[in-house]
Every structure is written in C-alpha cells, then in structure tokens.
Amino acid sequence: MKDTQGYLTADGRQIGGVLMEMRNITLRFGGVVAIEDISFDIREGEIRAIIGPNGAGKSSMLNIISGFYTPSNGEVWYKGAPRPLMKPYEVARMGVARTFQNIALFEGMTVLDNVMTGRLTHMHAGLLSQALWWGRARDEEIANREVVEKVIDFLEIQNIRKTPVGRLPYGLKKRVELARALAAEPSLLLLDEPMAGMNVEEKEDMSRFILDVNDEFGTTIALIEHDMGVVMDLSDRVVVMDYGKKIGDGTPDEVRGNQDVIDAYLGVAH
Amino acid sequence: MFYRTAGQFKTSYESDQALFPVRQDAILLAVILVFAWVIFPLTASEFTFQTLLIPILIYALAAMGLNILTGYAGQLSLGTAAFMGVGAYACYKMVTLMPWLNPVVAILLSGVFSAGVGVAFGIPSLRIKGFYLAIATLAAQFFLVWLFEKWAWLYNYNASGAIQVPNLTMFGVYVAGPQADSWVQYYLVLAIVSVMTVLCINLTRGNLGRTWKATRDVDIAAELIGINLMKSKLTAFMVSSYVVGVAGALFVFMWRGAAEPNLFDIPLSFRILFIAIIGGLGSILGNYLGAILIVGLPVVLGTLPAALGIPISSSMVEHINVMMVGGLIVFFLIIEPHGLAQLWRLIREKLIIWPFPH
Structure with a gap:
C-alpha cells in the first residue's frame, strides 16, 4: 500500500487516502491491445479526470473500473484490498455508480x-x-x-x-x-463524458453540479471528458492516455506542461 | 371538469404513492367493482356467464401473467398455453390425489408447479433474447403438450386421455364440476382474479417492477446500476408462470370443465399474446380491455346480426371474427403499440384538462 496521507488541493480541500488503485492494467481484445500496463490511483474525495484522444482506451478503463470488462492482466484494488473477479452488478453494490456516454436511461x-x-x-x-x-x-x-x-x-x-x-x-x-447514479449514494462516481453534446450553458450547469456533488456529499468522482477547459477547471488530478498507454499523470498544471501530452494532442513530426 | 385533479394535494410520500392518488380513479373503479360484484351476477343469464363474464376474467388473468413477463420484463414468450396446462394438470392431480383439499387452495397451489416449470424454461433467457427467446419458449410449448399427451399418470390413465373436472364442494356448495352453478363459479373466479390483480399491481409498481422495467429497457445499464439480471429475469418467469398457472387451473376447473392436451396448444398461446398486445404491453388494465375485446367480439358478432335480422351463417361469423382480430392486431401494432390501455391513458389525460385544450 502506498501512502494513505492524501494531499491538499490548490483550493484547499483535504484529499484522503487511496480509494481505488489500478495496478498494471492490460486489456486485450484478441490481438488488439486496448490498454497496456496502466497504473494510477483514485483518492477519496478527489475529482480525477481521464483524458486522451479518441480511441485512447478511456472508456475501456471506465468499463474495467465498473466491472464490465475484466482486465487481461493486472489488478484493481478497491478500499485497500484487491477486488476479486466480479459481475458488474456486484461492483455496483460495492458503491460504484456510473453514467454513460450514450444516455442509458430507462425510457x-x-x-x-x-x-x-x-x-x-x-x-x-x-x-x-x-x-x-x-x-x-x-x-x-x-x-x-x-x-x-x-x-x-x-x-x-x-x-x-x-x-x-x-x-x-x-x-x-x-x-x-x-x-440516478447519485441516488445510489456511491463511494465512487464514474462519469463517462458528462458534457458530450451540450451547449455552454448546459456545460456550466453540469460543471456546477459535479463540483457541488463532490463538495456536499464528498463523493469521489472519476470522469472522462473531451472539453479541456472543463477538465482543467474541475479536476484535481488528471490521467492522460494515448493509444492505450499512460503518458501523463498529475495536477492539471503539470499535465498541461507535459511534452508527451502536448505531442499527443497536437501531433508531432515523425 | 369531472376528472379535475386540481386541489388534490399530497402531503406525504405515502399518499403520493397510494394506489389511486387521483380520487376520480378510485370512484371509477368502485363503480366497476359494483357492476362486477353485484349488478352483473344479478342480471346475467347462463349464456352471459359462460361466454362473457367468466372467460373474460380468466383470459385477463392469463394475459396479466404473460404481460408481467413480456410487457414488464421484456422477455417474449410463446409458451403461455403450456404453462396454463401445467397449472390445470397440477390442479387436477391435486384434487384427485387429495380429495379433501379445498379447491381454492388447490387452484392457488397449482400455480406453484407452473412457476417451477416456468423458471426452468426461463433459463435460456439468460443467454438469448427477443425472437430467439420466443423460439426457446416454443420448445416449452411443444414439449409440455407432448408430455400432457404421453404421461398417462397426469390424466389418471383415462381412456379418453382428457382430464374431467370432478364435482368439488366448498362449504357444502358445488364450486367445480358438472353440478356447479355458474354464478358460484363466477364469484370464485372474480375473487381470485381480483386478489391476483392487486398483487400484480403492487409488484409492478414497486422495486421488483422497476427492476423488471430496467431489465426490459436497457439491460446493460440495468446490470451496471446493480441489478442481477439473472435474478430479475427468473423472478419475472416465476411470477408470470405462477399467474398463468392459476389462470390455467381456473380455465379448466371454473370454465371448460374438461380439457384435452391440445387445448393448451399454440393457438391458445397466441390468443393470450394477442390479448396482451391489443390491451397494451406493460399495463395491468390493458389485459382486461384486451380480454373484453377478444372474448366479446365473437359474441357480439354472433348475436348482433341475428338481433338485427341479418341472415348470416355461423361459419361466416367465425371468418369475420378472425379477420377482425387480425386487422385489429395490425392496427394496434402500427397506430398504437401500447394498446387499448394507452388509449385510455390519453382519454384520461384529455378528461383531466377538459374543457380546456391545454
């Protein structure tokens, strides 16, 4: 176990110990390697963003966290213990709730x-x-x-x-x-592109709600989002993925200055 | 004006979740219940009991069972008649093996057997859905009817191969068999169907109902919010088959009086599916509306022309009936997939704001 001390965010919130830890996760579909040897942690009370260009493996990572995919290699640690192989509904019962990229409400x-x-x-x-x-x-x-x-x-x-x-x-x-996800009173809330397809006002509303949820209920949030402005403003720490590999991890400022991240997003001369 | 809901405030979640949060709904139901419990039995003839009142109730109950599975949990089934057969044969075996058993208890217990069989044939639903599941339930249909035919123990080795309902008494009154009065049977059917309806309404509006509907609407999302799909589907098969089995026992013991195995063949399954579709999938009320239409239509067609003095042969009536039912099914599938129940819902919405357009 790594340190459980946590850290203090830029806006002065105390972040707790490690809630969930991904250890050397690899996910293969046949010959395709969707995620390759990625490790990161999600701490109690923080807003953790996972970003990356399309096809980087972000949604696959979220699906692993929520138990929909089983990693080919590696372990998911949850609340200080390795999580055994579980069905998605069992994961949900352990306090992981999520929303979907394409809305999946019961119409x-x-x-x-x-x-x-x-x-x-x-x-x-x-x-x-x-x-x-x-x-x-x-x-x-x-x-x-x-x-x-x-x-x-x-x-x-x-x-x-x-x-x-x-x-x-x-x-x-x-x-x-x-x-619906909040009603479950989850320990970990996963948001898969909560602002996809929204206009500016709706994005502002949604951002406010996400911050309020984190602030009032102390819910740990892991989110995937393409809007960089939103990600950089909301999140405490950011994981950056590209082609299934982790290329950056840290506070928004650290990630913004990371050369690999800039290359992944802007392209680089080969 | 008559259906105005303004001013009916709810001050607790309990009253908001009441069975009839709108007063007019309760009044309407009370009127229907008075008709069902008092006026119909007092005025109905033997013919009305046997061709309309009793079959409508039994068909409505069978459709309700199917609706729980198909309308609420989204699992298409074509084996309804076979599960009714299981209920009927189970009831027959129980009353012949244990003649001291109260007939109502026997009928309610017979659903337990069909529930067990239903769960067994529901297991394929864990892997397949839609049309493929429908085909898998067809297997139940063929297998069970074959079993009713070949397993002589089921019909007590009768030479005819059919089951004959014996005379059964309850508190000294004949309730089943050739000696039973229609009105007694009607009251018994009405009581059982009423109780089952209340139970079904409660199940479908509560936690289990939401679980079923979630499974029906987006099964992957349902699993990711914590629903055990296997449990959800199998409880749907269990509850549905229980209700259908009770309906099957009523079908034979309170109405037909005798049954051959082929009575529980595919045509009956389809008839019940049509009732559920025309009445409205995912609705309890719809089963009654659908049953009234499907059971009532041939009776109206059979008596109306004669009453009006139009000469029409009985085979013609049968043909017209088949054509009209077929037409109605196509009509509802295209125009109103949610059936008669949805029509009533729209009428009710309009009534609430009437005479204003908005």
Whole structure:
C-alpha cells in the first residue's frame, strides 16, 4: 500500500487516502491491445479526470473500473484490498455508480422511477412483502423516496419528476442520469463524458453540479471528458492516455506542461 | 371538469404513492367493482356467464401473467398455453390425489408447479433474447403438450386421455364440476382474479417492477446500476408462470370443465399474446380491455346480426371474427403499440384538462 496521507488541493480541500488503485492494467481484445500496463490511483474525495484522444482506451478503463470488462492482466484494488473477479452488478453494490456516454436511461419509466432504480441496491424487501405492499416493502418505498427526493431537489429536476424520460430533452436526460447514479449514494462516481453534446450553458450547469456533488456529499468522482477547459477547471488530478498507454499523470498544471501530452494532442513530426 | 385533479394535494410520500392518488380513479373503479360484484351476477343469464363474464376474467388473468413477463420484463414468450396446462394438470392431480383439499387452495397451489416449470424454461433467457427467446419458449410449448399427451399418470390413465373436472364442494356448495352453478363459479373466479390483480399491481409498481422495467429497457445499464439480471429475469418467469398457472387451473376447473392436451396448444398461446398486445404491453388494465375485446367480439358478432335480422351463417361469423382480430392486431401494432390501455391513458389525460385544450 502506498501512502494513505492524501494531499491538499490548490483550493484547499483535504484529499484522503487511496480509494481505488489500478495496478498494471492490460486489456486485450484478441490481438488488439486496448490498454497496456496502466497504473494510477483514485483518492477519496478527489475529482480525477481521464483524458486522451479518441480511441485512447478511456472508456475501456471506465468499463474495467465498473466491472464490465475484466482486465487481461493486472489488478484493481478497491478500499485497500484487491477486488476479486466480479459481475458488474456486484461492483455496483460495492458503491460504484456510473453514467454513460450514450444516455442509458430507462425510457419507459418516469424520471422518479428512473432515479428510484438507483436505490435498488438499498432495497431488500421480499417478494411477498412487495406483492402485499405491506411492512418492509412499503417502509422502504417511503424511506428511499425521501433520499431520491433530496437528489431530485439537489439537481433541480422537481418539475419533471413524473414525466416519462422519453419526452425529455438531451441535457435534462443527462441530469436525470446523474441523479440516478447519485441516488445510489456511491463511494465512487464514474462519469463517462458528462458534457458530450451540450451547449455552454448546459456545460456550466453540469460543471456546477459535479463540483457541488463532490463538495456536499464528498463523493469521489472519476470522469472522462473531451472539453479541456472543463477538465482543467474541475479536476484535481488528471490521467492522460494515448493509444492505450499512460503518458501523463498529475495536477492539471503539470499535465498541461507535459511534452508527451502536448505531442499527443497536437501531433508531432515523425 | 369531472376528472379535475386540481386541489388534490399530497402531503406525504405515502399518499403520493397510494394506489389511486387521483380520487376520480378510485370512484371509477368502485363503480366497476359494483357492476362486477353485484349488478352483473344479478342480471346475467347462463349464456352471459359462460361466454362473457367468466372467460373474460380468466383470459385477463392469463394475459396479466404473460404481460408481467413480456410487457414488464421484456422477455417474449410463446409458451403461455403450456404453462396454463401445467397449472390445470397440477390442479387436477391435486384434487384427485387429495380429495379433501379445498379447491381454492388447490387452484392457488397449482400455480406453484407452473412457476417451477416456468423458471426452468426461463433459463435460456439468460443467454438469448427477443425472437430467439420466443423460439426457446416454443420448445416449452411443444414439449409440455407432448408430455400432457404421453404421461398417462397426469390424466389418471383415462381412456379418453382428457382430464374431467370432478364435482368439488366448498362449504357444502358445488364450486367445480358438472353440478356447479355458474354464478358460484363466477364469484370464485372474480375473487381470485381480483386478489391476483392487486398483487400484480403492487409488484409492478414497486422495486421488483422497476427492476423488471430496467431489465426490459436497457439491460446493460440495468446490470451496471446493480441489478442481477439473472435474478430479475427468473423472478419475472416465476411470477408470470405462477399467474398463468392459476389462470390455467381456473380455465379448466371454473370454465371448460374438461380439457384435452391440445387445448393448451399454440393457438391458445397466441390468443393470450394477442390479448396482451391489443390491451397494451406493460399495463395491468390493458389485459382486461384486451380480454373484453377478444372474448366479446365473437359474441357480439354472433348475436348482433341475428338481433338485427341479418341472415348470416355461423361459419361466416367465425371468418369475420378472425379477420377482425387480425386487422385489429395490425392496427394496434402500427397506430398504437401500447394498446387499448394507452388509449385510455390519453382519454384520461384529455378528461383531466377538459374543457380546456391545454
């Protein structure tokens, strides 16, 4: 285990010990090496960005963290212990929630029901209790509804809570998806391009929400984003990937000055 | 004006999550229940009981079972009739092996057997979906009907190969078999179907219902937010087959009185699928609307021309019925994929704001 001391960010927030650590992760699809020997850590309370040009392996990395892909080599350490081979739903139950690059909301349900699905991992009433809507099932519905309403309130989507998700515009859908992930009260929140396809105002809103989430709930956030301005402003530390390799890791300022990173983004004469 | 929801405030999540948060819905349901429990039984003739009231309820229950699987959990099934058969044969074996068993208990227990069989045939759903799963459930359809035919123990080695419902009494009253009165059977069916409906509504609006709908809408996202897809799909198969099995037991014991194996063949599966599609996938109310239409249409076609004095042969009626059902299915698939239930939803939305356009 490396140090658990953490560090102090530029804006004076105390970052805690290591929450998740990727150790020498390699991911191969047949002969294609999507990720090659990458190691980095995510610390408690920080906003960690993963950036890189298209096809660098960022989304694959996120899929490994959320258990959707199994690394060919290497280990994922979570909360100080190596994580055994797990199904994605088991990873989710351990406190990892995520949003998707292409919105993956449940279109046939209302906003409220969608956000309630985020509470699934916290509900344990049996079949009979649910069928009778009595006892534990009813208590859970009400208790979890309270949590969900707080999230809805926090993300300012009260007015659409009973609207079917299919009727919402793109920007709101992204917000509902964030609400669903937040409702799970995750230890680690993964955001896959939370601002893709948004206009400036929507990006500002989303940035504010991400910072607020981190600030108020202390949620650790790992995000992938292409908008460099957003990444540099939001994140505490940045991992830069290119062609499946890690080419930079550090604070936004360090990464900005890194020659490999500049080369990857601007191209370099061969 | 009559359906105005303004002024009905909710002050707790409990009241917001109530079964009928809108008062008019509750009143409407109360009116329907009065008709179902009092007015219909008092006025209906033997013919109405046997051709409309009892079959509509039983078909609605069977469609409800299928709807849980296909409409809510998104797993297409073409084996409904076979699972009904499992319920019917299980019930038959129970009442003949244990004649002291209360018929209602036997009917409710018979669903347990079909639930078990349903889960077994639901296992392929873990690997395949859509049309391919439908074909896999067809296997259940063929296999089970074959089993009903070949396994003589199931029909107590009858020479006819069919099951005959014996006379069953409950508290001294005949409830099944040739001696049972229609109105007694109607009340029994109505009671069981009502209770099952309430249970199904609760399941589909609660946590399990959300799990099913999430599995249906985006299964990968569902798994990544913590849903065990295997558990979600298999519980859907279990609950669905239970309901369908009870419907099958009612079908034979409270309505048909006797059944041959081929009664549970594909045409019945399709009939129930049509009820669910026309009524509306992903809706509980739709099953009733669909059953009323599919069961009621041939009766109306059979009696209306005669009442109007139009000479029409009974085979013609049958042909017209088939054509109209076929046309309706195409119509609903194109115009309103969410079926009659969605039509009611739209009407209700308009009624709430009527007489204003917005």
